Amino acid sequence: MIAFTPSPPYYAVIFTSVKTDKDSGYAEMAHYMEKLVINQPGYLGHESARSELGITVSYWESLEAIEGWKNQLAHRIAQEKGKEQWYASYRIRVCLVEREYGFPNT
Amino acid sequence: MIAFTPSPPYYAVIFTSVKTDKDSGYAEMAHYMEKLVINQPGYLGHESARSELGITVSYWESLEAIEGWKNQLAHRIAQEKGKEQWYASYRIRVCLVEREYGFPNT
Numbered sequence: 001m002i003a004f005t006p007s008p009p010y011y012a013v014i015f016t017s018v019k020t021d022k023d024s025g026y027a028e029m030a031h032y033m034e035k036l037v038i039n040q041p042g043y044l045g046h047e048s049a050r051s052e053l054g055i056t057v058s059y060w061e062s063l064e065a066i067e068g069w070k071n072q073l074a075h076r077i078a079q080e081k082g083k084e085q086w087y088a089s090y091r092i093r094v095c096l097v098e099r100e101y102g103f104p105n106t
Numbered sequence: 107m108i109a110f111t112p113s114p115p116y117y118a119v120i121f122t123s124v125k126t127d128k129d130s131g132y133a134e135m136a137h138y139m140e141k142l143v144i145n146q147p148g149y150l151g152h153e154s155a156r157s158e159l160g161i162t163v164s165y166w167e168s169l170e171a172i173e174g175w176k177n178q179l180a181h182r183i184a185q186e187k188g189k190e191q192w193y194a195s196y197r198i199r200v201c202l203v204e205r206e207y208g209f210p211n212t
Contacts, residue, residue: 012120055154083209091206093206094204095203098202101197
């Protein structure tokens with residue numbers, strides 16, 4: 001689903017990843033993180049797609065909200081497992097969304 | 107491939123889309139756009155994934171570079187075809203990338 005976000009400015013975190021072939025436990029953790037993140041303070045929405053590359057973009061009210069999610073305890077454990085096992089490589093880009101438009105026109 | 111981008115600040119355009127089932131000509135146009143964009147002034151890289159949702163993030167030196175690509179003639183024709191036929195809906199978010207980090211650490 002395309003995320004329904006408020007008028008800019010707000011923040012986006014672009015998480016781009018390449019997975020290893022060690023998939024054990026990944027789907028469960030991803031599902032659990034999706035359930036957790038929606039209750040995180042300052043969370044606005046997220047979008048996800050995976051083919052060769054995985055891209056997840058999450059949207060946030062503020063840098064403080066992003067920091068809060070980064071440091072959330074279960075999420076920190078997931079991050080460690082990710083580096084140990086699931087991800088061959090990833091990039092995280094923290095961005096200020098300045099402008100947004102779409103189709104059908106809104 | 108994860109895009110290799112310079113130190114922030116630079117710009118990102120997050121293009122999130124839901125396709126229709128009218129796929130005719132889409133793959134050819136997407137392939138042609140990928141060939142064109144890499145020669146566009148101010149282009150820094152892009153990343154793409156599609157499952158239920160499609161997400162393409164392109165990276166740019168400046169807002170002027172983004173505007174240049176938006177108005178590129180063949181790209182404008184592709185945008186029109188996209189609205190007529192290929193996309194049920196999409197959102198475009200123009201963002202200033204403020205911070206970037208990754209794994210393995212860089």
